[in-house]
Amino acid sequence: MTSTEHVYFILTKRPEAPGHLKAGSICYAPEIKYKRRVHSNKVNVTPFDSQTNLDYAIDLDYMTELSAEHTELLLALPDDKERLQWFQEKSALQTAVGLSEGNAIIVLEGEDEMKGIIRYVGTVSGPKYKRPLAGKFFGIELQGADKGKGTCNGRYLYKDYFSCEKKCAVFVPFSKVRPLVPISLTPTAPEPPPQQQPEALLPGDRVTYFIEDKLGHGMVVDVLKEDGERFVRISTDMDENGKMGGELKILLHCVVKGEVSAAEPEKMDIDTPPTKSKASDPDTLLSVNSLVEVKLALRRSYGIIRWIGNLPDKEQTMAGLELDEDMGVSDGTFKGERYFCCPPKRGLFLKLSSCRPDSRFQSLSANHSEKMPQLEDTEVAMGHSTGRLETVPPISTEQVSRILTGRMKGIQGHCNSCYMDAALFSLFSCSSVLDSMLYKSTEPQDAPIQRTLLCDIVNPLRSKGFVDGRYVMKLRQQLEKHGYSHSFTTDEKDPEEFLIVIMHHILSLDPLLKLSAGGKVQESYCYQIFLDQNHSLVLPTVQQLLEHSFHSGRLKLAEVPSCLILQMPRFGKKFKMFDKIIPSLELDVTDLLSDGPQQCIICGNMAAEQCNDCFKDPVFSCTGFKVFCRMCSTQVHSHQQRRSHRPAALDVPKEYVGHHSPHTLTRDKLELFAVLCIETSHYVSFIKYGPSPEDWLFFDSMADREGGTDGFNIPEVCVCPEVGTYLEMPPAELASQAPRDMKGVAKRLFCDAYMYLYQSTSMCLYR
Numbered sequence: 001m002t003s004t005e006h007v008y009f010i011l012t013k014r015p016e017a018p019g020h021l022k023a024g025s026i027c028y029a030p031e032i033k034y035k036r037r038v039h040s041n042k043v044n045v046t047p048f049d050s051q052t053n054l055d056y057a058i059d060l061d062y063m064t065e066l067s068a069e070h071t072e073l074l075l076a077l078p079d080d081k082e083r084l085q086w087f088q089e090k091s092a093l094q095t096a097v098g099l100s101e102g103n104a105i106i107v108l109e110g111e112d113e114m115k116g117i118i119r120y121v122g123t124v125s126g127p128k129y130k131r132p133l134a135g136k137f138f139g140i141e142l143q144g145a146d147k148g149k150g151t152c153n154g155r156y157l158y159k160d161y162f163s164c165e166k167k168c169a170v171f172v173p174f175s176k177v178r179p180l181v182p183i184s185l186t187p188t189a190p191e192p193p194p195q196q197q198p199e200a201l202l203p204g205d206r207v208t209y210f211i212e213d214k215l216g217h218g219m220v221v222d223v224l225k226e227d228g229e230r231f232v233r234i235s236t237d238m239d240e241n242g243k244m245g246g247e248l249k250i251l252l253h254c255v256v257k258g259e260v261s262a263a264e265p266e267k268m269d270i271d272t273p274p275t276k277s278k279a280s281d282p283d284t285l286l287s288v289n290s291l292v293e294v295k296l297a298l299r300r301s302y303g304i305i306r307w308i309g310n311l312p313d314k315e316q317t318m319a320g321l322e323l324d325e326d327m328g329v330s331d332g333t334f335k336g337e338r339y340f341c342c343p344p345k346r347g348l349f350l351k352l353s354s355c356r357p358d359s360r361f362q363s364l365s366a367n368h369s370e371k372m373p374q375l376e377d378t379e380v381a382m383g384h385s386t387g388r389l390e391t392v393p394p395i396s397t398e399q400v401s402r403i404l405t406g407r408m409k410g411i412q413g414h415c416n417s418c419y420m421d422a423a424l425f426s427l428f429s430c431s432s433v434l435d436s437m438l439y440k441s442t443e444p445q446d447a448p449i450q451r452t453l454l455c456d457i458v459n460p461l462r463s464k465g466f467v468d469g470r471y472v473m474k475l476r477q478q479l480e481k482h483g484y485s486h487s488f489t490t491d492e493k494d495p496e497e498f499l500i501v502i503m504h505h506i507l508s509l510d511p512l513l514k515l516s517a518g519g520k521v522q523e524s525y526c527y528q529i530f531l532d533q534n535h536s537l538v539l540p541t542v543q544q545l546l547e548h549s550f551h552s553g554r555l556k557l558a559e560v561p562s563c564l565i566l567q568m569p570r571f572g573k574k575f576k577m578f579d580k581i582i583p584s585l586e587l588d589v590t591d592l593l594s595d596g597p598q599q600c601i602i603c604g605n606m607a608a609e610q611c612n613d614c615f616k617d618p619v620f621s622c623t624g625f626k627v628f629c630r631m632c633s634t635q636v637h638s639h640q641q642r643r644s645h646r647p648a649a650l651d652v653p654k655e656y657v658g659h660h661s662p663h664t665l666t667r668d669k670l671e672l673f674a675v676l677c678i679e680t681s682h683y684v685s686f687i688k689y690g691p692s693p694e695d696w697l698f699f700d701s702m703a704d705r706e707g708g709t710d711g712f713n714i715p716e717v718c719v720c721p722e723v724g725t726y727l728e729m730p731p732a733e734l735a736s737q738a739p740r741d742m743k744g745v746a747k748r749l750f751c752d753a754y755m756y757l758y759q760s761t762s763m764c765l766y767r
Contacts, residue, residue, distance in 0.1 A: 006132050007034045008071040009045060009063040010087050011080075021047060021056065024080030024087070026071060027063070028132060029055070048075060048131050068133060069097045072123075076135030076173035086175050096174035099138065106178045107140055107170060114146035116170075119154065119162035124171055137171045158501050159483050163341050201232060201257060209234060209248070209255045210329040210348075221247065253336060256329045256345055289477040289489070291358035291470075292321065294350065301327050302358055303348070304477075304489055306340035311349060319352040324415065324490065391439075392462040394432050397690035400697065401719075403465040404429065410715040411461065412469035413701030416492040420472060421701035421715070422683040423495040426674035426757055428458045429699075430689045433563045433673070433759040437507045446506050449478045453502070469713065482506070495676055495683065495755055496526045496567060512565065514558035516594040521558045526565040526755075531577070536616065539735045542566065542584040542672075542756055547592070547625065551615050556594035560668050564758040580750045582734065583727065585688070587670040587758050591625040595651060596668075600629040602636070608652060609633045613645035670758035677752040686723065686749050693724035698745045722746045 006028045014023045027045035034043055043063070044055040066074070070093050074083045086092065099105065101121060107114045120139030141164045142150050154162040154169045162169070201207065205220040209232075218236040225231070230252040286292065290305045307320035311334055320332065322342040330347040332340040340347070395404050404410070410429075411421040427434055438454045456471040473489065479501060480488040487493075503509040503525050511523035529545050531537070532552040537544060546566065550556065564587070569577045591598055598607040601620065607627035614626035614636070627650065628636060637645050675686040687697040696719065703716035722744040726734060739747045 005031050007031050007043075008066040008068060008133075009043070009058075010066055010074065010083065011058070011062055012064050012084070012087075013062045015056075015058050015062045021058075022080045024082070024084030025049070026066070026074060026080075026083060027056075027058070028071075048133075072133055072136035073097070073174045074135075075133060076137050077175060082175070092174070095179065096177065099174070099177065099179065103179060104143075105138075105140065107142070107172060108176045108178065109170075112149075114142055114149055114170075115144055116140040116142045116146065118177075119164070119169070120171075122161075124156045124159075124161065135173070137173060138177050140170050140172065140177070142168050142170065158497065158505060160341075160487075163343070201252075201255070205257055207232070207234060207255050207257055208329065209236075209250050218248070223252070251335065253334060254329065258345075286319070286352065286355055286357070289481065290355075291473060292319075292355040293358050294321070294348075294354055294356070296327055301325065303346075305355065306332065306342065306347075308352060309339075311335075317352045318349055319355055321348045321350070321355070322346050322490070323348055390459065392459045394428070394430050395462055395465070395689070396430075397695060400430070400689050403463075404697070405717050405719060406465075407704070407714055407716050409465045409717040410699045411457070411467040411472060411701050412715045413713045414469040414473060415490060417469065417472050417476065418683040418701050419493050419495045420476065420498050422676050422685040422699065423498060424457060424467075424472075425461070425699050425701075426676055426685045426687065429461055430687050430697075431673045431757075431759060434503075434509075437503060437509045440507065440509070442507055445482075449475065449482070449502075449506050452478060465717075466715075479506075492681060496565070499565070500525050512563050513561050516556040516558040517554060526567055528567040529569045531569055537578070539580055539582060539731055540578060541582045543587055545569065545581070546587065550592055551612065551625070557589055557592045558594055560589060560593065560760055561670070562760050564670055564760075566756040566758070568753050568755065576751075579739075580735070581753050582731070583672060583675060583749065583753070583756070585672050585727070587672075588624075588667055589670060590667045591627060593668065597652065598627045598650065600632050601627060602632040603629060605629045605632075606652065608650055609647040610650055611637070611642075611645050611647040614642065614647075617642075668760075670760050672756065673759050674757040675749060675753055676755040676757075677748050678754040679748065679752045683754070684748060686720070686745075693728060694719075694721035696720045696723040698748070718745075720745050723749055726750065 007030075009027050009029070011021060011023050011025045011027070015021055026048050028048065029043050029045045041060050042057045043060060044057050045063075046055045064087075066087075070087075073093060073096050074087060077083045077086060099118060099121065101118050103118045105116055105118055107116055117140065118138055119141045120137075122136060123134040124137050124139075125134070139154060139156075139161050140150075141154070141162065142148075147165065147168045150167045150169045152169050152171075153166045154160060154164050156171055161171075201220050201223050203220050203222060207218060207220055209216050209218065216236055218234040221233040221235050223230065223232055231249050232252055232255045234248050234250060234255070236246045236248055286305060286308075288305055288308055291302070292305055293300050293302050295301070301323055303321040303323040305319050306322050309318065311318045320334075320339050321328070322332070322340070323346050326343075326345040328342075328346045328348040330349075331344045332338055332342045332347045334349050339349075411425050413421050438450065438458060442450050452471065452475050456474065457467050460471075461467050476488045482505075503512075509525075511525055513524045513527055515522045515524065515527075527549075529549040530553065531545070531548055537548065540548075545568070549569075568581060590596070598610075599605070600607045601624060606629060608630045610625055610627045611633070612626075614620060617626070620626055628647070633647050636642060637647065672688050674688065677684050677686065682702070684698065684700045687699065689695050689697055697717055698720045699715070699717045701715045702713040704714040705711055706714055722742075723746050726737070726742065726746050729737075734750075739751050742750070
């Protein structure tokens with residue numbers, strides 16, 4: 001049923017039954033049932049906040065009917081008490097209904113008042129449970145002196161609702177919003193967001209203007225308004241006839257402050273494709289999210305089509321491009337009307353016929369030493385998967401040299417895709433631990449993303465050892481189309497952000513990690529290692545980092561994870577906490593489990609107590625939690641230096657109570673299968689592909705380039721047995737190794753590690 005097929009109520013008094021419903025609770029009932037009730041003053045309603053779909057018979061004397069608009073506004077408030085309070089503010093509710101995008105408002109945060117403009121009105125997540133409506137929030141871009149006081153850039157829970165500068169946006173319910181000036185109490189049509197602020201242009205400013213096929217520069221003489229339109233008078237460097245000097249009056253939306261390309265000629269030479277038959281006309285292959293190139297100011301520029309359609313006073317079909325560089329004249333608006341969103345100076349509107357498919361993804365001429373593999377352009381452009389729906393196993397140790405190593409191997413990078421290339425290569429080239437996400441049932445709207453991941457990326461990688469960059473771009477376009485980020489196709493992101501979007505938001509994979517903290521279980525997909533300030537680690541192993549992080553956070557594993565994704569401690573991407581980190585080829589998580597038998601670290605008998613105070617005691621081993629049987633605990637803590645310690649009892653499983661020697665106890669261990677590294681904002685990965693110490697691969701999706709500016713990146717996979725040599729060194733010898741003197745690519749692994757990937761060979765069989 002839709003929202004119009006229901007009737008909505010708010011409880012104004014607490015009913016006698018059921019007892020858990022309170023005044024302020026918002027409920028709904030099917031309209032057909034509401035109208036068909038006979039000689040009854042009671043209505044069967046379902047509370048919005050209930051975890052079940054149970055309905056309750058409530059007397060109408062305890063409820064007041066709500067409109068759908070008021071229901072959405074009230075659902076955005078955090079609790080029933082506040083909902084009831086604001087329900088009684090009828091004028092505030094009606095005013096909020098009249099607010100729309102473009103309205104200037106004041107945001108109330110405690111005693112502070114911040115000025116802003118509404119950029120988004122709507123839900124910021126689906127209904128908490130399956131309900132006909134969800135809470136309506138206001139996305140505000142803060143203005144003036146209040147910029148920088150926000151919490152985000154228009155993004156909430158990995159989804160972009162609008163775009164602005166960092167910490168210049170907030171999402172708030174209607175109770176924290178007031179119109180800056182009184183508005184009509186009836187709903188109004190949304191006002192388009194302003195493309196440029198007139199006050200930003202002052203006489204004397206240097207500007208770039210755009211008229212038809214001309215790109216020019218000049219100086220602002222005046223900003224004026226005529227017949228409701230804003231114009232800029234510009235003293236041009238070159239007039240419309242090509243002569244030096246002159247003056248033009250140009251619409252404000254065609255002018256941008258600053259010089260987009262000061263050193264280049266003023267003419268815009270549009271590179272028109274040669275005439276072809278209709279079947280081969282590139283226009284027929286171009287659609288929204290197509291990668292294209294155009295020729296601006298005697299040079300090629302590249303971008304993505306964000307919009308196709310007709311513009312006022314333009315007969316031809318037009319395209320709105322988001323360019324890779326600041327060569328545009330807008331942020332996706334045209335004559336005050338927004339057609340798409342992009343950063344300032346990246347937006348450009350021009351004829352669709354002036355766009356060509358991005359030649360960097362076309363096969364190059366024969367005089368190039370390396371060629372892009374031939375692909376079906378039409379299927380890529382149309383969004384179809386060319387790969388077959390089949391199961392291809394990971395590349396085995398014996399197949400690596402034949403299938404995976406060499407130039408033009410791995411996943412081809414393009415346009416800041418290295419974070420995604422490295423993550424996908426690490427997860428799927430030689431491991432099947434997360435293959436379940438490729439085959440699990442999913443929602444119809446998410447199935448194309450899953451199919452692209454399986455058929456166009458994972459299967460070709462495992463069968464041919466190469467994935468063309470266009471298919472990764474196709475995946476990025478699909479993610480962007482879903483609304484998780486408008487910059488998925490252009491900007492660099494963090495691998496964990498991409499993985500969480502894929503695993504959680506798209507494919508709804510069960511969380512990989514379950515942590516126990518204070519008796520409560522928390523779920524996650526990745527674990528960020530944090531350390532307290534008093535740690536004494538200098539050249540740590542991953543095992544030590546994980547144990548210290550769990551110790552400082554008082555955490556335990558609720559169960560053995562099938563896949564454990566660990567983010568190394570860093571201060572952002574550029575600042576590392578440690579000069580080197582030693583990879584632990586195995587992670588022993590036995591002592592990190594909240595349930596299960598453990599062995600005394602001294603005698604090996606059944607442990608009964610754990611002492612957090614002994615964790616950093618140098619007398620004991622430098623790794624592992626310090627657990628003891630009762631006898632050893634008594635002896636250890638009889639020492640005068642440990643008498644103040646407070647050991648805590650362990651939860652020993654009932655089946656082990658009374659046992660003293662768990663000599664048959666097996667240790668729970670995870671094995672390392674990949675490492676993602678970052679240096680100067682570029683991600684690469686290492687793969688542990690076999691049992692031998694030398695079985696290591698290094699992958700770089702942009703190892704080389706062919707063809708210069710108009711060429712393409714060459715990915716490369718190479719063996720790096722030197723890694724095994726360094727791992728076998730004693731810690732003291734490894735610490736003495738100067739990074740610049742380390743052989744091959746080993747320095748990247750030890751010094752630049754960003755994310756470690758571990759798998760349980762036993763648990764992945766059941767997940």
